[in-house]
Amino acid sequence: MDLSPAFIAGAVESFPDAQITFDGFHVVKLLNEAMSQVRIIGRKEHDALKGHKYTFLKKRVNLSNKQEQLRGEMITLYP
Numbered sequence: 001m002d003l004s005p006a007f008i009a010g011a012v013e014s015f016p017d018a019q020i021t022f023d024g025f026h027v028v029k030l031l032n033e034a035m036s037q038v039r040i041i042g043r044k045e046h047d048a049l050k051g052h053k054y055t056f057l058k059k060r061v062n063l064s065n066k067q068e069q070l071r072g073e074m075i076t077l078y079p
Contacts, residue, residue: 001021001022002022002026003030042078048077049074049078055067055074056074
């Protein structure tokens with residue numbers, strides 16, 4: 001189901017013994033939003049992270065050698 005409090009309350013009231021399962025799309029959406037907020041906060045605190053958003057978001061297999069090296073350095077400096 002959707003993550004709406006109204007849906008949850010209705011399900012609990014109408015089906016008290018049912019186990020609630022949330023739909024993956026909305027769970028992943030919330031996770032991506034939370035990760036974006038962490039990235040924004042980190043960027044504000046550390047100027048060296050400027051321009052490296054996709055260094056972390058790209059699949060590692062798609063990174064150039066230079067991007068892979070920078071990614072490793074950034075992870076070491078800003079765990």
